[in-house]
Amino acid sequence: MTGIDINCDRITKRFGETEAVAPISVTLAAGQTTALVGPSGCGKSTILRMMAGLDVPDSGTITLGDEPPKTLARRGALAMAFQDPSLLPWRTVRANIALGAELARKPADDVDALIHLVGLSGFADHRPAELSGGMRQRTAIARSLISAPDVLLLDEPFGAVDAMTRRRLNTDLPPLWRSRGATTVLVTHSVQEAVLLSDRVLVLSPRPARLVEDIPVDLPGPRDNTCVDTAAFNALTRTVFAALEKNA
Amino acid sequence: MTRLRPILLVCVALALWEAVVRMASGNLLISSPTAVAIYVSENAALLGRATLETSGNAVWGFVWGNLAAVLLGSLITVFPRSERTVSALALLVFCVPLIASGPILRVLFGPGAGPQITLAALAVYYTTLLALLVGLRAVSQTWTDLMQVYGRGRISTLIRVRARASLPYLFVGLQISAPAAFLGAMIGEFTGAERGLGVLTLRAMRGLDTDATWTLALLAAAIAMAAYALIGWLGQHLVGYRPVILLSASSAPTNGNVWRRLTEIALITVLVLVLWQLSMDAFDLNRFFAKRPGDVWVFLMDADNRGTLFAALAETLSFAAPGYLAGLGLGAGLAALLVLSPALSQATMPVAVALRAIPIITTAPLLVLAFGRGLVGTMVVVAVMIFFPTFVACQQGLRQTSGQIVDLFKSYGAGRWRLLRAAQIPAMLPAFFASARMAVPAALLAVTTVEWLATGKGIGVLMAMTASTSNYNMLWSCVAILAVVAVTTYAAITALERLVLRIYASEQVS
Numbered sequence: 001m002t003g004i005d006i007n008c009d010r011i012t013k014r015f016g017e018t019e020a021v022a023p024i025s026v027t028l029a030a031g032q033t034t035a036l037v038g039p040s041g042c043g044k045s046t047i048l049r050m051m052a053g054l055d056v057p058d059s060g061t062i063t064l065g066d067e068p069p070k071t072l073a074r075r076g077a078l079a080m081a082f083q084d085p086s087l088l089p090w091r092t093v094r095a096n097i098a099l100g101a102e103l104a105r106k107p108a109d110d111v112d113a114l115i116h117l118v119g120l121s122g123f124a125d126h127r128p129a130e131l132s133g134g135m136r137q138r139t140a141i142a143r144s145l146i147s148a149p150d151v152l153l154l155d156e157p158f159g160a161v162d163a164m165t166r167r168r169l170n171t172d173l174p175p176l177w178r179s180r181g182a183t184t185v186l187v188t189h190s191v192q193e194a195v196l197l198s199d200r201v202l203v204l205s206p207r208p209a210r211l212v213e214d215i216p217v218d219l220p221g222p223r224d225n226t227c228v229d230t231a232a233f234n235a236l237t238r239t240v241f242a243a244l245e246k247n248a
Numbered sequence: 249m250t251r252l253r254p255i256l257l258v259c260v261a262l263a264l265w266e267a268v269v270r271m272a273s274g275n276l277l278i279s280s281p282t283a284v285a286i287y288v289s290e291n292a293a294l295l296g297r298a299t300l301e302t303s304g305n306a307v308w309g310f311v312w313g314n315l316a317a318v319l320l321g322s323l324i325t326v327f328p329r330s331e332r333t334v335s336a337l338a339l340l341v342f343c344v345p346l347i348a349s350g351p352i353l354r355v356l357f358g359p360g361a362g363p364q365i366t367l368a369a370l371a372v373y374y375t376t377l378l379a380l381l382v383g384l385r386a387v388s389q390t391w392t393d394l395m396q397v398y399g400r401g402r403i404s405t406l407i408r409v410r411a412r413a414s415l416p417y418l419f420v421g422l423q424i425s426a427p428a429a430f431l432g433a434m435i436g437e438f439t440g441a442e443r444g445l446g447v448l449t450l451r452a453m454r455g456l457d458t459d460a461t462w463t464l465a466l467l468a469a470a471i472a473m474a475a476y477a478l479i480g481w482l483g484q485h486l487v488g489y490r491p492v493i494l495l496s497a498s499s500a501p502t503n504g505n506v507w508r509r510l511t512e513i514a515l516i517t518v519l520v521l522v523l524w525q526l527s528m529d530a531f532d533l534n535r536f537f538a539k540r541p542g543d544v545w546v547f548l549m550d551a552d553n554r555g556t557l558f559a560a561l562a563e564t565l566s567f568a569a570p571g572y573l574a575g576l577g578l579g580a581g582l583a584a585l586l587v588l589s590p591a592l593s594q595a596t597m598p599v600a601v602a603l604r605a606i607p608i609i610t611t612a613p614l615l616v617l618a619f620g621r622g623l624v625g626t627m628v629v630v631a632v633m634i635f636f637p638t639f640v641a642c643q644q645g646l647r648q649t650s651g652q653i654v655d656l657f658k659s660y661g662a663g664r665w666r667l668l669r670a671a672q673i674p675a676m677l678p679a680f681f682a683s684a685r686m687a688v689p690a691a692l693l694a695v696t697t698v699e700w701l702a703t704g705k706g707i708g709v710l711m712a713m714t715a716s717t718s719n720y721n722m723l724w725s726c727v728a729i730l731a732v733v734a735v736t737t738y739a740a741i742t743a744l745e746r747l748v749l750r751i752y753a754s755e756q757v758s
Contacts, residue, residue, distance in 0.1 A: 052397050074399030086390035090412055103398035103408075147398075 003031035003183035004065035004150045006051060011060035012208075013046055019208040020046045023060065026202065026211055033174070033184040035194035035201045037240060039248065043209030044187045045155055051185060052080050052153050064151050064183075072151065076104025079149035079182075083156040085140035087128040093135075094124040097142045104147035114142045117176055134165035141173050145180060152182040156189065170196055171224045178221075191244070195236045196223055203243040213243035277617045279462035287459045294448070295467065302433050302444040303471065305361050309368020310429035314422060316369065317376035325384045325410060326402045336516045337523075342374035343734035345693040346432055347700050347708065348727045350439030351715035355537045364436030364444065371432030372425035376418070383417025384410045386491070416491050419483030426479050427472035434468060435697065439715070453613045453701060465611045539724040547721040556710070557725055561733070564706035567623060568695040571630025576687060578631065579638025580680050587646045587672060588664050600640050612694070616702040626698050626705075633694040638683040645679025646672045674752040681745035688737045692730060 006028040013021040020043045028034045036044045049055040053069030064072045072078045087096045101108035118138040158166045203213035262281045269280035324331045353363035395405040437446025452460035521541045586593040619625035649672045657667045699708025714722040
């Protein structure tokens, strides 16, 4: 897999009378992880859905590399993980992960390796109902990685798990997608999570979403939970909070 | 001991039944269990052959009808824009009472098993289609998003996600429709077959043979319940999960624009007439018995013909309406009362579910024997036909009351009666209206079948007479007018439902 640039050129979106996204233009660099943060309901997920081709901008264009999202999707070079793990309940962990490869029309050779990497060894033949929330989310992330996508979109992937599990997933899973070189976009409500997991934080205004701050994150890697105690990390989170408060 | 309890209950019930019949000796309306057993032993071979014949036709109809339901469900899912048209056509065909289309099918197919199999298929496809559509839509938005993210279309989503997710719903549909297949096959036999339980039932009724009538009704009910139980068991073992579903009609959003809806209705009407004409022409069916829309129109332009038809229709509706309202009222009322006594409600639910499985029409001869061939007998058959599905649906609807709302009422110390009035009955309304809609064709089927078999009144007997005298213009006119009445009543109840649910269940009204 090789990451590719994501270009948003003056994209807007309305839902009926509600303006969800004001014109936004931004380029996300290939192979980087970019976090989108902003107040609830500001349009973060709408932007992500437009990047995935699930929603279409009312005006402006989004290109992934030099292709529209739907073309990339048809090539199986796009993957997405949602807040709800959305596993198929009748499939085992192994079959749910393999589904990502099947849908992308790619071989599912790495399933067992990925199961091991996401810490689910011994649960490969379990069904989702037999897993904890954290284990289901690990399965969903593994499903999004199995197809070796060029673009990985994560819509609050840790939003529905408890604090302890979230803390563990924050350190366990990012190295997996970073090592695979995909251009990753992460939507999150957590400023700490955005700073910890990304190379760049884009701060959005309340609805309609506008890009109000573009904050590079130049913390050294590999990052783990000890990173959050450093002065550099705290300075960055303060910067993000300040940007959010200034535009609230 | 617990395992023996059902057997003991059956033995006690049989003993009581025998005792009642012996005490009422000389009463020709009731057969005792021993008389039924004697009839079975003396006619075992005949009953066996008839059972095999009817069951075989029912199985074929069940297969074809459910295949049609799966194809229609898949079509609607892959081409959502076709939903309104396909659903309207499916509903229209469902609304034609089986006893009305039986004579026409008999003429088209001849003396073989064609009408029985077709009627069995017609009896099952709509129930399965409704359940299947609920299942095909019961997938989370993120699953369909996931498919789209990988560039997969509606067919892939249907195959990989919706088909499997809909299996529990499909099994509920199959289970409810299994007894209906048996009912369809028997009604096909009423309209002129040579073999089968329906033929024996007709003979028994006409010969006032009480033991035979009771035996055949019990046998039909037992087979229908066995099919219901078998498919329930299969579903439980194959998919494990049994959802509660209301057999409601299309959930496609309706456009509020009156003119647009009227245009839609007009277009669908034209489509129906064109399909009717083309299907007759395509098979080059003889105009003597295969009447086209134009033939029916010309026939109905004659005032005498119209007078005869509408007089029979008025008689039929005057019998059907009280039975329909009584069945609905009793079903909903008893469900609401039983919820005040949760233990009683739990105990009656399995019995009611089992009794719902009985195709009541097969027991119509008994009810007519017991209550007479007039208004009361017909009303009882119609009411009983509607009572059990309404009762079961309303009990399930009452259980849909949110647990948090129940807790809220309890936290204020509200009594059961207040909880019922303010929270549980409003929660039951969607189930009640779903039952009320589905009961319309059921009521027309019941009343026309009783008229055909027993009472000698109304449009049912008009059809029987016109079929035997080859007055096919009148026969087709009867079928058309019954379909129009059923669809119009169904639409009127849907409109009322939308008005009521807009207040009580606004989240369910698009």
